[in-house]
Amino acid sequence: MYDLIIIGGGPAGIAAAVVAINQRLETLIVAERWGGQTTYAMQLEEMEGREVITGETLLDTFRRQLDYLDFVRSFDIVTKVLPEEHNFVVNTARGDCFEGRTIIVATGAKPQRLNVPGEARLTGCGLSYSATTHASLFLGKDVAVVGKGRRAQWSAADLARKAHRVYLLAPAPLPDTPLARRLRRMQNVEISEGVEVKEVCGEHFVEGVVVAMPDGEVREIPVKGVFVKLPRTPNSDLVREWINCDSDGHIIVDVYCATSWPGVFAAGDVTHVSEQVLVHIGEGAKAAISAHHYLLMH
16 A cells, blocks of 8 residues: 555646655555656757757656666556546556555646648657747747647747747637737737648758648748647546546646645646746645655644
């Protein structure tokens, strides 16, 4: 019987595990792999192949604490999580069954892909799913942001302060929000609505993006970076039937990362928080502290 079982090996899960171990909790972290959405580094042509700061780099210190503690980790896929009396049962794809007094769900979210030629090949070579992580690498360059929602708009606004020109490629008309109105007034932001991305171009690094305009015109836009900011799907299926989630599937938590079910906490992209790695690390640490406090009171 574990004090705490953490599901997910991204920034929130890793931080939660380290904090829980430091609190002397009997802890198990179950993850398919380390890193979550931070497992790729961004490389650009003028960097000559050198990797720059990534979420993976930021997590190295925490992860090294877990690497030599093989008894606190299981690299596996969780298939089922169910409450059982006052505890919780976690089943995995390899047939293992673990029991815990508390649970932290840090399963992240799945980004929607463009599913066009060049996307997979150029991921990490100018194509990114996180403007928060990689925007600062594109100072003075032309970039494209694909999406229309809040995350796409914030990314475009962020990049407008760093990049030379930002092309916001929206598959549908932008919602009329104060931020959208502000973007329309920015001189270095060009908004195209109702467009469809057909291809991401470039041999070794992103060199442009091909889009179909609403009138049928096919246009190639030369850019050095493409940021895909389409809706993400929270990986909350394991608990969605018995824990409160919002209409998009994000697990609803309070300020202590507690869910609607006593003893279950959540952190990271599976909840409705910023995609910043540092925020996820903080939320994971907070969830572990909250789980510790729960165990002290129960």
